Amino acid sequence: MNSCVIVFPGSNCDRDVAVALEASSGTRPRMIWHGDSELPACDLIVLPGGFSHGDYLRSGAMAARAPIMRAVVAKAKAGTPVLGLCNGFQILTEAGLLPGALMRNAGLKFICRDVFLRVENNYTLFTRGYGPGQVVRIPISHHDGNYFADSATLNRLEDTGRVAFRYCAADGLINADANPNGSLNNIAGILNETGNVLGMMPHPERLISHELGGSDGRAMFDALTALVQCA
């Protein structure tokens, strides 16, 4: 699989996701500098976690206007899979590839811990490796992960199966106690209309082997790899 990881100034999970992609696919991703304006032909584009531009204006706002983002938007519209993790999700919303916004966590604190997610839609390029309604354990690590969208947008997302992951309890129950950051409808990750762009706050690249304490994140990278090998 030929994947590209975009490196913004302040990205800090770029290496982590590259390691995860290489572990699944056997191929090292290409690291693409934010100041470039062209992307090579590729099967997957990843916007990694971190603090692009320090998150000093608004998380993801400056990165969304980087030269490379015009190429990312064009590829996304042409159907190339795009995965935005954490800060990458924030950038995707700022770039208009995904609706809504990630606001400051309801508790106003940075939160780093494992959470449970329920796979709400496993008929996607990214989630095919999970069972329907499967509960997975994946870490979050963010200050601004409180998903918000207006009610019309929210209804559209819910009605068309575009909520990919929801924060849940260990048994899969969706409730306020299982919501770490105040996200509407416990939303942890969403898809675009055509299903080729996924943004999520949790970090699947952080749990890909037993040494790290779990491997629930690995199925996403395995699924993306398998998809390309089939094609």
Place this chain on the structure above:
Amino acid sequence: MRVTITPEIVAEHGLKPDEYDQILRVLDRAPNLTELGIFSAMWNEHCSYKSSRVWLRTMPTTGPQVVCGPGENAGVVDIGDGQVAIFKMESHNHPSFIEPYQGAATGVGGIMRDVFTMGARPVANLNALRFGAPENPKTRHLVSGVVAGIGGYGNCIGVPTVGGEVNFDPGYNGNILVNAMCIGVADADKVFYSTASGVGNPVVYVGSKTGRDGIHGASMASAEFDENSEEKRPTVQVGDPFTEKLLLEACLELMAGDAVIAIQDMGAAGLTCSAVEMASKGGLGLLLDLDRVPCREAGMTAYEMMLSESQERMLMVLRPDRAGAARAIFERWELDFAIVGETTDTGRFIIRHRGETVADLPVDVLAEQAPIYQRPWTPTPPLPHLAAADVPDTDDPGAALVRLLGGPHLSSRRWIWEQYDHMVMGDTVQRPGGDAAVVRLHGSRKGIAATTDVTPRYCAASPREGGKQAVAEAFRNLCAVGAKPLATTDCLNFGSPERPEIMGQLVGCIEGLSEACRALDMPIVSGNVSLYNETRGVAIPPTPAIGAIGLLDDIDHMATIAFKQEGDVILLVGETSGHLGQSLYAREIAGRKDGAPPPVDLAAERRYGDFVRGQIVAGNVRTAHDISDGGLLVALSEMALAGGYGCVLALPKNAGPPHAWLFGEDQARYVLCVSPDKAPGLLSAAGARRVPITELGRTGGRDMILDGRLIQTLETLRHAHENWFPDYMEG
């Protein structure tokens, strides 16, 4: 503006009259204000270690594993396979009390720069924090700000904060301690030092622009000094972790080549200290042209520029033919890059500003002829042993346990470490909450374990035993995860060295630390000293914080504290005399603050620690926990809570008074846990190595049971343990 140096100005710069006389003698003239500022920066306690140096020289700093000991930006230790670990711990106490968020944040930023200045990529951060009593009105605000500041900086730069420790004590009401530690990894042939060489080589400034923040003298309100000065700025620096991330990446990119001759981060005393250090170590002179220094604001004086502590800056000496390529790297990372001077053979530190020479000082005098004091000291009087019989027993150990585990000293620190990204970089294989954190060496099966430790109440009662205990506990924490202890860094936090009893604490602690580091083969390779931690004549408890690292050859042979399954055999390694003096039980439950702290038998520590580590490395043991604050019952409860399994215990026949057995803080002890089929082998292995080992019971159920009686349910313990911190912070 020419300022006449008066005794008042000298005093405001923290220089004593005889120190100023020494300056007059070596210069054979009066210094100007800029020069006086430079002297005060180089000769203050923080930079010169003038009160502690004679004692620091006595510490063990060498060993086959040591590549570079104290004196550089951080210590360098061999970790095999052509790699080194570079690490250090440093204090940021005073600024953190004034402005907790920025004080703590810039403490983290500073220690990381110390590590990547030497060519290492930082792989883990830790900290050691001391706050005042929980009921002190300022404490909550300080905890909140310090934790947010540490997280804000480390999370943004993307280095995991994997461990630390926190104490609350009224002794820190007026002076909190924020000690930050960073560990980095580099290739052994790619370590960079601060020794300049060559004449006429460019001196290059990179990173953020220089502003007026952190100017030591900005707090001085002398009329003759500030007739033209703008408003006084706060003396606490402001951190910019985003810029530091860029600086980190740019420096490591530059260091992959051969451009760098010497490099030094601008920490305390900024440009002054970094320039003088590099020149002094190389036996050179250095010329600085301040007109070329990138400045954040116009009109800064030479004095301000030389004393600014603006963050995220580095000074380098480069090979002249590589300066252009170096500039391209920094410009790509959108950082300032300016050639601000050159090395010379004059041995003078010459500073030009607006066409004038504003300072002309001998480098060696600044760097090496700072006054050194043999301060008078009085030893801390020893305290008598507190007999267990003199400490009231409890008829309800379960209630005492809940009070201890659900109180400020032993409650879960989850509220803190969940605000730190402890997983970024994808190599954290043992997260916070255990004995030591472990990060995998990227791309390998090896791991680095790290811990920070000191028990200030022991140090206050007996500096020497307390100093030994701090190192011994760090040693145990490393052994308990299966790591071979390698080396130590320290942050010596004390009150005023001008008081003989405080100096006595410093001397006693250093003697204890040194003895333990020798006995346990953990040389001290870096560290710092923070003195004058006192308010209105009340000093902090002596707090020689220890940071230690160890090496695991295979992270699959690592132990954690959590009980793993039902029916495992629980074993106690070490001897239990039931020492209650200075224990948390004596303090918190019995209200007794007297007595000697537990004695530390370093030979026993070594033997038992080597045994425990050997069993883990051999794959026989996967569950281990050292016994420290709170004693045996607290350690067992922590293991039960971490694993979600209770335990059924039996008091040994010769146990003595139950409260002393359950809560005594005897040293050199561990709890191990193995499946029943492994227990006989473990017992005989211990016997063969003269390691005392006692069977305590079995894991299982959801309660802590002792001699058939319920001590406490895990549910009650968990509630108390997990809720104290968030409830306290909610106020």
